[in-house]
Amino acid sequence: RKAIRLIAGLTLAVVATAPAAPQATSDVRCLMASNLFSGAAKNPKARKLAEAGKYFFLGRVAGRLNEQQLRAQMLAQAKSITPANAANVMQGCARQMQNGAAMVDRVSKQLAARKK
Numbered sequence: 001r002k003a004i005r006l007i008a009g010l011t012l013a014v015v016a017t018a019p020a021a022p023q024a025t026s027d028v029r030c031l032m033a034s035n036l037f038s039g040a041a042k043n044p045k046a047r048k049l050a051e052a053g054k055y056f057f058l059g060r061v062a063g064r065l066n067e068q069q070l071r072a073q074m075l076a077q078a079k080s081i082t083p084a085n086a087a088n089v090m091q092g093c094a095r096q097m098q099n100g101a102a103m104v105d106r107v108s109k110q111l112a113a114r115k116k
Contacts, residue, residue, distance in 0.1 A: 023060075023064075024060075024061060024064045024065055024069075024073065025073060025076075025077070026096075027057050027060040027061050027064070028057075028061055028065070028070065028073040028074060028077050029077045029080060029081065029089060029093075030053060030057045030089075030092075030093035030096065030097075031053075031054065031057035031058055031060075031061055032074065032077050032078065032081060033050075033053075033081055033086060033089045033090045033093050034050045034051075034053030034054040034056075034057055034090070034093060035050075035054050036050075036081070036086065036090075037049075037050035037053075037086075037090050038050035038051040038053075038054055049094055049097075050090065052097065053090075053093055053094065053097050056097045056100065057093070057097075
């Protein structure tokens with residue numbers, strides 16, 4: 001019993017402190033950029049896209065990172081988003097979100113065609 005508890009505890013410790021995958025790092029950056037633009041964008045269309053981005057990237061991050069990893073990633077990514085590059089970061093994030101939506105559309109159409 002003690003050995004099982006020890007192994008389980010060590011496994012949890014490794015999982016809890018494991019570094020985030022590169023895609024999770026990008027997703028956190030996009031989550032933060034989306035959050036920034038959803039409140040700061042003057043254009044209503046840009047604000048709406050950023051708001052959608054917040055939820056899109058939150059969904060991607062939530063299943064990949066624990067609280068400690070998220071905190072570490074947010075601290076690291078806060079330094080990488082500057083006033084000079086924020087718009088470019090957000091544009092890249094919007095492309096990722098649009099590509100994900102396009103993929104879902106393609107798959108949905110393929111599945112709908114199979115039902116006919």
